[in-house]
Amino acid sequence: MSASSFINTLTALTPATATGTAAAQLADAQSKMGFVPAMYANMANAPAVLSTYLHGYGLFRSDSGFSPAEQEVVFLATSIANGCDYCTAAHSMVADKMSGVPAPVLQAIRSGTTVPDSKLEVLRATTTALVLQRGRLNDAQARAFYGAGYTEHQLLYIVLALAVKTLSNYSNHAFDPLLDAPFAAYAVSPKA
Helix, strand or coil: CCCCCCCCCCCCCCCCCCCHHHHHHHHHHHHHHCCCCHHHHHHCCCHHHHHHHHHHHHHHHHHCCCCHHHHHHHHHHHHHHCCCHHHHHHHHHHHHHCCCCCHHHHHHHHHCCCCCCHHHHHHHHHHHHHHHCCCCCCHHHHHHHHHCCCCHHHHHHHHHHHHHHHHHHHHHHHHCCCCCHHHHHHCCCCCC
16 A cells, blocks of 8 residues: 655654654653554654544553453454554454454454354454444344444444544555564455
């Protein structure tokens, strides 16, 4: 995917080249993760964007009521529906190495096939429908979501995840960052 030329004049920032809020955000990422993801380095050009992303991301992780594996299903389904290869690779790594997503589930999500866990499949399908249908589930989709044991509270938290991923996915579309080394093994293969 090629970045838009109107944004290519902005430079990816580092903790040393950024100032103020952006410098603090990037230093915090470096401290916690051991590196500054390219996505953050680009988003830091508008510190409010990175701040909003990090704040919403943290709240989704802590308050959604979804397990870590379910959270990754939501993030992956959103990133795939939005066509963001960077976030698909990053969340695939997190799913595999940190969040306990079973390999067959991760493979199914990435390949666009039915997830072999029926509850996670409903979550993937619901998230994808929310992205593609601009937040409007039909009655059958809503019944399937609630019938799988999910709640209205959790539906609202999917909306939060969609907002967070829209910030990162669209920023990545604009900047087209190189994939960071920790995510490289999960790169999305080019379509044939």
